[in-house]
Amino acid sequence: xxxxxxxxxxxxxxxxxxxxxxxxxxxxxxxxxxxxxxxxxxxxxxxxxxxxxxxxxxxxxxxxxxxxxxxxxxxxxxxxxxxxxxxxxxxxxxxxxxxxxxxxxxxxxxxxxxxxxxxxxxxxxxxxxxxxxxxxxxxxxxxxxxxxxxxxxxxxxxxxxxxxxxxxxxxxxxxxxxxxx
Amino acid sequence: xxxxxxxxxxxxxxxxxxxxxxxxxxxxxxxxxxxxxxxxxxxxxxxxxxxxxxxxxxxxxxxxxxxxxxxxxxxxxxxxxxxxxxxxxxxxxxxxxxxxxxxxxxxxxxxxxxxxxxxxxxxxxxxxxxxxxxxxxxxxxxxxxxxxxxxxxxxxxxxxxxxxxxxxxxxxxxxxxxxxx
Numbered sequence: 001x002x003x004x005x006x007x008x009x010x011x012x013x014x015x016x017x018x019x020x021x022x023x024x025x026x027x028x029x030x031x032x033x034x035x036x037x038x039x040x041x042x043x044x045x046x047x048x049x050x051x052x053x054x055x056x057x058x059x060x061x062x063x064x065x066x067x068x069x070x071x072x073x074x075x076x077x078x079x080x081x082x083x084x085x086x087x088x089x090x091x092x093x094x095x096x097x098x099x100x101x102x103x104x105x106x107x108x109x110x111x112x113x114x115x116x117x118x119x120x121x122x123x124x125x126x127x128x129x130x131x132x133x134x135x136x137x138x139x140x141x142x143x144x145x146x147x148x149x150x151x152x153x154x155x156x157x158x159x160x161x162x163x164x165x166x167x168x169x170x171x172x173x174x175x176x177x178x179x180x181x
Numbered sequence: 182x183x184x185x186x187x188x189x190x191x192x193x194x195x196x197x198x199x200x201x202x203x204x205x206x207x208x209x210x211x212x213x214x215x216x217x218x219x220x221x222x223x224x225x226x227x228x229x230x231x232x233x234x235x236x237x238x239x240x241x242x243x244x245x246x247x248x249x250x251x252x253x254x255x256x257x258x259x260x261x262x263x264x265x266x267x268x269x270x271x272x273x274x275x276x277x278x279x280x281x282x283x284x285x286x287x288x289x290x291x292x293x294x295x296x297x298x299x300x301x302x303x304x305x306x307x308x309x310x311x312x313x314x315x316x317x318x319x320x321x322x323x324x325x326x327x328x329x330x331x332x333x334x335x336x337x338x339x340x341x342x343x344x345x346x347x348x349x350x351x352x353x354x355x356x357x358x359x360x361x362x
Contacts, residue, residue, distance in 0.1 A: 075211060075322035088282035089322055092313050095283055117320035119214040 061101050068107050069094060072114065073122050081124070213320055213339045220247070220330045221318035228279050228293055228307040235308045237334065244360045246273050246353065247328045248304070249316055251280045252292035254324040260343035261300045267349055268303035273329070273357040277304035280324055283312040329353060331360045 066083055074085035082090050082097075093114070100110050114122050126132050166174065215221075224236035248264065250257040268275050281289040290309055297307070310316050319328065329338040338356055340348055 078208060088284060089313075089317075092283045092317065096314075096317065116214060117317060118322065119211060119320070121211045 057098070058102075061098060064101055064107070065094065065098055068110065069097065071124055072111075073124055075118055075122065082122075209323060210341050211322070213336075213341075215320055215328075215336050216339060218336060220328065220334050220336050221315070223308075223310075223315040223318070225278075225308040225310055225315060228277075228290065228297075228309045231290075231309070235306055240276070240330070241334060242332050244273055244329070244331055244357055245305075246275045246357075247278060247319075247330060248275055248325060249278045249280050249310075249319065249321045249327070250325045252289060252296040253285070253287075254280075256323075256343050257325045258296075258300070260325050261303070263344060263346065263349065264303035265301040267344075268305075272354050273361075274305040275303050277307040278315065279307060279309045280313055280316045280321060281309065281311045327353075329356060329360075 069083035070081050072082040074080045074082050074087055074090045076087035076089050077085050080087075080090075082093060096113075097110055100113065105113075111123070120126055120132075126135060128136050220237060222237040224234050224238075227233045227235050250260075264275060279289065279293040289311075293307075293309070297304075313321075319326070323341055325343055327340040327344055328336050331337050337360060338352060340353075344353070
């Protein structure tokens with residue numbers, strides 16, 4: 001049952017991707033979503049899409065899995081984490097990660113395994129390196145630059161204001177105006 | 182005229198330029214870290230003859246196109262007629278990897294053989310990646326994906342999604358000819 005559902009979802013999704021990649025039309029996404037919901041509902045009555053219940057797995061490893069995969073992007077559905085995604089690739093990758101954890105690999109090694117294959121894009125938090133300096137520090141540079149510009153503008157404006165004391169004649173005129181009000 | 186008057190306009194035009202470029206980029210195309218790196222090695226059973234294997238070592242000294250596909254992949258169906266046509270052109274041999282997800286219980290081997298029997302077989306050799314470990318090694322996330330690999334076994338080009346006439350004529354053919362020299 002679950003296999004059939006997955007196959008249906010995958011076919012719909014790939015139909016959408018195919019259209020998008022070949023002619024760039026984004027409209028089929030709506031159709032794809034409607035189809036997905038329809039397909040999902042028709043199956044849901046019988047089978048709940050279980051989130052890979054693994055009762056026999058080591059809870060410690062499952063917790064580590066969850067913590068790690070929540071920081072990783074599923075490349076098929078890019079706005080989903082690897083922890084949440086139901087894409088087949090995500091399930092295969094979770095299986096891989098679980099096996100590597102059982103084999104004693106550290107989180108760092110597992111992340112390296114993934115970035116070697118899929119690039120830094122799998123990380124939701126991009127690493128700090130020369131190509132990402134602009135991304136990480138650009139906003140602070142902009143903030144600093146803006147502060148300097150603002151400070152210089154304000155201090156120049158202050159210089160433009162020259163306070164001249166009123167002459168006796170001006171003082172008399174001002175008093176007259178105030179009286180007439 | 183205030184010389185600073187045009188700064189906001191220039192910044193705005195710059196911003197618009199960035200946004201326009203962003204509009205025309207496909208977020209599904211993630212740059213692969215594997216370009217100009219050695220192609221991951223593999224040794225996998227052949228699709229049609231499960232007892233025989235095929236390994237990346239067999240391809241040393243040859244320029245070839247490695248195409249990851251699956252019978253479940255709709256975009257591959259779209260791409261297939263072009264592959265059949267291009268295989269006849271003898272520009273570069275095409276090798277197929279049938280990608281079978283670990284959690285997919287359907288009989289992908291049989292489905293893939295039927296697929297090739299119906300739509301034609303462009304592949305010099307087809308191998309069967311059950312469980313998708315080799316596909317993961319190649320960072321495949323949106324089948325079909327194709328890798329152009331040179332005589333030294335270095336990946337020179339990757340196409341994510343179906344190969345189009347444009348990609349074949351303007352990228353793969355010139356590059357394959359150059360690599361064959």
